Amino acid sequence: MSPLLIVICVLGGLLLIAPGLIWVERRLLAVWQDRYGPNRAGPLGLLVVLADTLKLFFKEDWIPPFADRKVFVLAPAIVVITVLMSFVIVPFSPGIIVVDLNIGVLFFLAMSSMGAYSIILGGWASNNKYSLLGAMRGAAQMISYEVFMGLSLMGVVLITGSFSLHDIVEAQRNMWFIIPQFLGFIIFLIAGIAETHRLPFDIPEAESELIAGFHSEYSGMKFGMFFVGEYIGIMLISCMVTCLFLGGWLGPAFLPPIVWFALKMFAFIGLFILLRASLPRPRYDQLMEFGWKILLPLSILNLVVTAGIILWNES
Amino acid sequence: METTLDPTERLKQKFGESSFVSQPAKDGITTLWLALNKVKDVLLYLKTEIERPYILLFDLSAIDERSRKKDLDYPSDNFTLLYHLFSFERNSFIRLKIALRGEFPTVPSITKLWANANWYEREVFDMFGIRFEGHPHLRRILMPETWQGNPLRKEHPARATEMGPFRLFDEKQDREQAALQFRPEDWGLATHSEDSDFMFLNIGPQHPGTHGVLRIVLQLDGEDIVDAVPDIGFHHRGAEKMAERQSWHTYIPYTDRVDYLGGVNNNLAYLLAVEKLAGIEIPERANVIRVMMCELFRIASHLVWYGTFAQDIGQLSPVFYMFTDREKIFDIVEAICGGRMHPNWFRIGGVAQDLPKGWDVVVKNFIDYFPKRLREYDAMVMKNSIFKARTVGIGIFTKEEAIEWGVTGPGLRACGFDWDFRKKQPYSGYDKFDFDIPIAHNGDCYDRAVVRVEEMRQSLRIIEQCWKYMPEGEYKADHPLTTPPVKKHTMQDIETLITHFLGVSWGPVIPAGEAMSCVEATKGANSYYAVSDGNTSPYRVRVRTPSFPHMQMLPYISKGYTVADMLSILGAMDYVLADIDR
Structure with a gap:
């Protein structure tokens, strides 16, 4: 396939699926919470996605007079851009990848670090105390959880000997990395939820405490950008877990590779939503404690043991 | 010697026979009238000294007696201050009543004796215009600061039709909004400590976590609460x-x-x-x-x-x-x-x-x-x-x-x-x-x-x-x-x-x-x-x-x-x- 076509397919696919996920999430939550969810507009309520999008587009594009205008507008763009950029390195199936960077994993980490700026800048530029508190929490949370996220997937990189996601998936032909790297998988998943600040790690937003946290002042399409950014972020983390630990597109031949990839990805998206339906939110300092006192030592241990075994095997 | 447990007897032994007037009540609760100048001593005695003390200040309120049907036996004709105390050891209430004279009487505050007297006294002040001497923060609690009159006084209108049509002039709107401005000094809150400036966070009156129109002003040092001021009364319907x-x-x-x-x-x-x-x-x-x-x-x-x-x-x-x-x-x-x-x-x-x-x-x-x-x-x-x-x-x-x-x-x-x-x-x-x-x-x-x-x-x-x-x-x-x-x-x-x-x-x-x-x-x-x-x-x-x-x-x-x-x-x-x- 021509690279341009792939770019268009990936971008179009993402921007189509992300709003669709809003419907998926609302319906799934409804199922788990003994209620109906959106079921009026169109078949199965699917047109609610369209209605939501239209509503967001037609809302007044309002910037609070006390906000820092330029930064306020820039912040929601950052989240969408960085998350979309990360998809550049995701191999959906053999051949369907925008660029097979040889530093793919590092590129992903760099981009998700950049994403933290959107929270900090958005919260700061809003000039609202709730936003500020949310931004502070968000910054601390994302920066700390990036550390474990990076460390947790180093085991996979060590085994493969490459930062390229294509190589990492290929290296799982015999065995998915979830088995030798189970600890890494768990830590990466937790850190991934924290990166996307979804419940139980939605501390920057924390509805019952901070109203909407860092994006309290946002409305219309600028809020929509944060919203879509969050859902693309969920997809990104699900894609990364799939590639790094669940063998990406690999699977029995009766289904095409891209379908295997999608199935695995959607299973994780479902898990994300289930977590949201079931868990309460820890306190900010408890989250930090959990990260630095439990996840960090564990991920270092995982890295050291993996490295030790590899060295042992080589010698 | 002192074998009786009856609070009336004990009080009369301690403060003198003439200090108290008993009043029969339909609910059987001991009801005593006493003089205003004795109230602090009597309450202190009931809370700390009497055996099986009345340690709970259950309620504190007042009655406007001015339009009551005349009854010569009833000792109060202006305002009556009302204390309900409760003793867990006795499993019984006691009701103390004080007849107050004058249009806007002043009484001693008991906030030093019971922590929860604070809001009750503010409520009486707000509703009746009775002042409490020695109260640390005597201001309206349920009604807005700008309210005219004291709602539970009998002369205060009870219906909107008795008050004339409501109009919101620009000046009035400005005045009301200015009154809502939070000034930490009014509440005795410092704006900074030696090494940090405090942030004041307004939780409510519209907030998903308060489950109703409640406003809490938080004095924060980072995310730590230094002090909190609940602002109530948004739901007051009289x-x-x-x-x-x-x-x-x-x-x-x-x-x-x-x-x-x-x-x-x-x-x-x-x-x-x-x-x-x-x-x-x-x-x-x-x-x-x-x-x-x-x-x-x-x-x-x-x-x-x-x-x-x-x-x-x-x-x-x-x-x-x-x-x-x-x-x-x-x-x-x-x-x-x-x-x-x-x-x-x-x-x-x-x-x-x-x-x-x-x-x-x-x-x-x-x-x-x-x-x-x-x-x-x-x-x-x-x-x-x-x-x-x-x-x-x-x-x-x-x-x-x-x-x-x-x-x-x-x-x-x-x-x-x-x-x-x-x-x-x-x-x-x-x-x-x-x-x-x-x-x-x-x-x-x-x-x-x-x-x-x-x-x-x-x-x-x-x-x-x-x-x-x-x-x-x-x-x-x-x-x-x-x-x-x-x-x-x-x-x-x-x-x-x-x-x-x-x-x-x-x-x-x-x-x-x-x-x-x-x-x-x-x-x-x-x-x-x-x-x-x-x-x-x-x-x-x-x-x-x-x-x-x-x-x-x-x-x-x-x-x-x-x-x-x-x-x-x-x-x-x-x-x-x-x-x-x-």
């Missing part, structure tokens, strides 16, 4: 003032709306006071019906608390399950009363109607259905480790602190004190039921939750006993003062017809006197103190609600915690804004 222009009967629906989650529990608290005044004996069937409805509402109220508490901690789903179950209770309530949240179903002397056919089936269905759900919720909420991490050890207060601040209900029982008015001062025949008082020992947010969850099981036990042993008989007392009036004697002659007609149109004339009730409502001790001067409407009704002192304690128990913890503390408090503001 329930006490309304009583003075409603008939005894037509006030019942207003009580529904005080603790709007507690439903008929409010009706009961009010009616017990009225029935004491009227001297009405309630038939057994009516009592059991009342108990059953009260316990159903207790479960419904606790379910709302359970769900919203979990939601405050960030758990999204439980609230949906619990509201579904509450809906099942409302189905029963609807089948029996016709109403749902505000059933307005108790009447003076009994209840409005007999139970409908088939009530036993719907109640039994619920008794069978609910325990399984409670077990599920235990697994979902109470055993969840994140939930525990957010609530264990948060917002702790001890039994002594609880009593000092006037905490009653589950909050007090979570400190290991098994005080429940249903057991200790049984009303409506609660003594005939077999149930336990759940307690917990640490006095933190988690323990308050433990107590409430177990209370739902105990309530279900009571409902089951009601279902099993519902007695036959009348659902309303055969007494001339009950409402609606007894019809069966009506069509005899013109006299009985007139009596019935007046009973329906004006409502009953409740004999002069005063009486207080105290029930264990869903959130704590709820009490109505009704004064009659022999008229078709109450002269004064004082509503003592549990949430008011509970909210007053918030700054005390939330200092040093974080913003997130405060949501746990608020959730575990289980307040209702209408119950605070009335």
Whole structure:
């Protein structure tokens, strides 16, 4: 396939699926919470996605007079851009990848670090105390959880000997990395939820405490950008877990590779939503404690043991 | 030597025979008049020195006596200040009354003696214009700062039609908005400490975590709470003032709306006071019906608390399950009363109607259905480790602190004190039921939750006993003062017809006197103190609600915690804004 076509397919696919996920999430939550969810507009309520999008587009594009205008507008763009950029390195199936960077994993980490700026800048530029508190929490949370996220997937990189996601998936032909790297998988998943600040790690937003946290002042399409950014972020983390630990597109031949990839990805998206339906939110300092006192030592241990075994095997 | 325990005797021994005048009260509570200059000493004596002391300041209020029907024996004709104290060791109340002279009297403050006197005195100041000397922060509490007049004074209009049309001029709007501006200095809060500037965060009046129009101003150092100032009164509708222009009967629906989650529990608290005044004996069937409805509402109220508490901690789903179950209770309530949240179903002397056919089936269905759900919720909420991490050890207060601040209900029982008015001062025949008082020992947010969850099981036990042993008989007392009036004697002659007609149109004339009730409502001790001067409407009704002192304690128990913890503390408090503001 021509690279341009792939770019268009990936971008179009993402921007189509992300709003669709809003419907998926609302319906799934409804199922788990003994209620109906959106079921009026169109078949199965699917047109609610369209209605939501239209509503967001037609809302007044309002910037609070006390906000820092330029930064306020820039912040929601950052989240969408960085998350979309990360998809550049995701191999959906053999051949369907925008660029097979040889530093793919590092590129992903760099981009998700950049994403933290959107929270900090958005919260700061809003000039609202709730936003500020949310931004502070968000910054601390994302920066700390990036550390474990990076460390947790180093085991996979060590085994493969490459930062390229294509190589990492290929290296799982015999065995998915979830088995030798189970600890890494768990830590990466937790850190991934924290990166996307979804419940139980939605501390920057924390509805019952901070109203909407860092994006309290946002409305219309600028809020929509944060919203879509969050859902693309969920997809990104699900894609990364799939590639790094669940063998990406690999699977029995009766289904095409891209379908295997999608199935695995959607299973994780479902898990994300289930977590949201079931868990309460820890306190900010408890989250930090959990990260630095439990996840960090564990991920270092995982890295050291993996490295030790590899060295042992080589010698 | 001093062997008598009688508080009147003891007080007279201590302060002199002439210092006190006893007044008989219909509720049998010792009622003493005393002079203004003795009040501090007497209260101090009652709180600390007398054996089996009266350690709880249960209520503090006032009565405007100026338009009362003249009674030469009654010692007060301007204002009366009213203290209700309670002794747990004696299991009894004492009522102290002080006659005040002048248009805007001044009295000594007792805030140094009882921490919870603070808000009560501010309320009296706000409602009556009585000043308290030595009060640290005497300003309006329920009404806005800009309000003219004091609502519970008799000259203050009770209806909008007595006040002239409402107009909001630009200047007035500016003035009102300026009055809403928060100035930390007004509250004695510093804007900075030696090494940091404090941030003032306005939680509410519109906030998803406050469950109602409550405003809390937080003084924050980072995310740590240095101090908190609850600003209440947004939900104030003047329930006490309304009583003075409603008939005894037509006030019942207003009580529904005080603790709007507690439903008929409010009706009961009010009616017990009225029935004491009227001297009405309630038939057994009516009592059991009342108990059953009260316990159903207790479960419904606790379910709302359970769900919203979990939601405050960030758990999204439980609230949906619990509201579904509450809906099942409302189905029963609807089948029996016709109403749902505000059933307005108790009447003076009994209840409005007999139970409908088939009530036993719907109640039994619920008794069978609910325990399984409670077990599920235990697994979902109470055993969840994140939930525990957010609530264990948060917002702790001890039994002594609880009593000092006037905490009653589950909050007090979570400190290991098994005080429940249903057991200790049984009303409506609660003594005939077999149930336990759940307690917990640490006095933190988690323990308050433990107590409430177990209370739902105990309530279900009571409902089951009601279902099993519902007695036959009348659902309303055969007494001339009950409402609606007894019809069966009506069509005899013109006299009985007139009596019935007046009973329906004006409502009953409740004999002069005063009486207080105290029930264990869903959130704590709820009490109505009704004064009659022999008229078709109450002269004064004082509503003592549990949430008011509970909210007053918030700054005390939330200092040093974080913003997130405060949501746990608020959730575990289980307040209702209408119950605070009335």
